[in-house]
Amino acid sequence: MNDARETKLPVGEPVAARGPVAVFDSIHAVLAAERAFLTAALVCDLVPIPRGVTSDCGLALLFRATDIESARAIFADPALGERLRGIFVPGPDGYIPDAMNSPQP
Amino acid sequence: MIYLDHAATAGPRRPEVIEAVAAVLRDGLGNPGRSGHSLSLRAARLLEESRCVVASFFGISDPARLVFTPGATASINLVLRGYLRPGDTVLASSWEHNAVMRPLRWMERDGGVRVEIVPPRRDDAGYPRGVDLERLRERLDTGPAVRMVALVAASNVTGESLPVREIATLAHAGGAAVLVDAAQGAGVLDIQAERDGIDFLAVTGHKSLEGPAGIGALAMLHPDQLEPLIRGGTGSRSEEEEQPSFTPDRFEAGTPNLPGIAGLAAAIGLLNRVGIETVASRHRELRGRLVARLRETPGLIVHHSADERGDEPGWLAVVSFTADGCDPGALSWALDRRGIACRPGLHCAPRAHRTLGTWPKGTVRFSPGPACTEAEIDAAVAALREATNEVRGGG
CATH class of the missing domain: 3.40.640.10 (Type I PLP-dependent aspartate aminotransferase-like (Major domain))
Incomplete structure (x- = not known):
């Protein structure tokens, strides 16, 4: 089993400096989304779901802001889209819903 | 010990399975999907990769x-x-x-x-x-x-x-x-x-x-x-x-x-490498030899279709038999003392034994695993002949 992944995006920085996060129903869906990103050669990482988004105790998919259109295309696949609770982008005081997506917290 | 109780549970597990279980325990992987730290994430990856292996195996x-x-x-x-x-x-x-x-x-x-x-x-x-x-x-x-x-x-x-x-x-x-x-x-x-x-x-x-x-x-x-x-x-x-x-x-x-899941995925990984048809073929070989040897043994009723040899497709290496004048439990005990592990009785399947006509006493069941050898089958049946004599009071 390949369980050693390098951190590919900076974490621990001010939210405003970070990329968007995609939040899913379950760790199963998060890992499926990560596989889809890796298949599409997009850089991503898994981070704890920001508290401002939901109090859920799972992980979110963090990706580059420049890849948000590609992310939307990937999440158009119903297998992932049905499990997507929303895309959230950094705002001045924390993460806010992406205007193009209706989050389902 | 000749292990002929594979249908109850497999014999000694392969090193890859043992290592997969041990690695989870040894490495202290976290709780999958619960926390955000790297050990929890490793656990989640292992869980989901295992899920993919098992799901694929069963179509x-x-x-x-x-x-x-x-x-x-x-x-x-x-x-x-x-x-x-x-x-x-x-x-x-x-x-x-x-x-x-x-x-x-x-x-x-x-x-x-x-x-x-x-x-x-x-x-x-x-x-x-x-x-x-x-x-x-x-x-x-x-x-x-x-x-x-x-x-x-x-x-x-x-x-x-x-x-x-x-x-x-x-x-x-x-x-x-x-x-x-x-x-x-x-x-x-x-x-x-x-x-x-x-x-x-x-x-x-x-x-x-x-x-x-x-x-x-x-x-x-x-x-x-x-x-x-x-x-x-x-x-x-x-x-x-x-x-x-x-x-x-x-x-x-x-x-x-997670230790069990990792072990199961490792076991299925091994099966994928061997190929399920190879395992099925080995089961047929073992069953065919077992049925033939048991049929050569006087005083036994082998609960297998008389129309078939035993090595036809669709049969597992699981064979039930009864011996004239022998309680299945007593026979199993006599076999154990001769180094043969098997299972007597109803096998938690009274409905099947009613169908077979062997209820309520049941049968003795030999169920070798794929690693069992022909020599072990022959030795087990030889021991069975001694054991039946002993149970009948002749040995």
């Missing part, structure tokens, strides 16, 4: 429709209690293990479920075989609607596999869902849930899959039709007090048995 294209359970019995209880409603009718084969019969009888008594047994067909010598498909078809076409057909993939008493695909086709034509208890067949028979039309496929890890005990799985074609049996924390939707509606979380409340 499930969406891994989310494969959930881990403590074993086939837990999977079967989940299905029967999560799918059936008062007034429903279930048809069960006449070879069912108590993993199916006991929850069904309980639901019949307390849950308003009607249970009917489908008789076997008879071969030329009158020996009971599989399922009488004509009777099944007639029953599905007439009488009260049938909600589910439950059957074993293979009998744990006789080793005969049932025609799962034909039965599933008939069941679906009659509007019934299909539950297959593959505790015995998984790892030997080529079972593909989607291809074979198995709505609910229950498997356990510790028999012919040769993984650890305490881990099993349920593959589902229609998880939305099933209510969970256990509800609780899943690491998802934690702000809600209602069980998640999506799979696999809907059916996997509580911390998963």
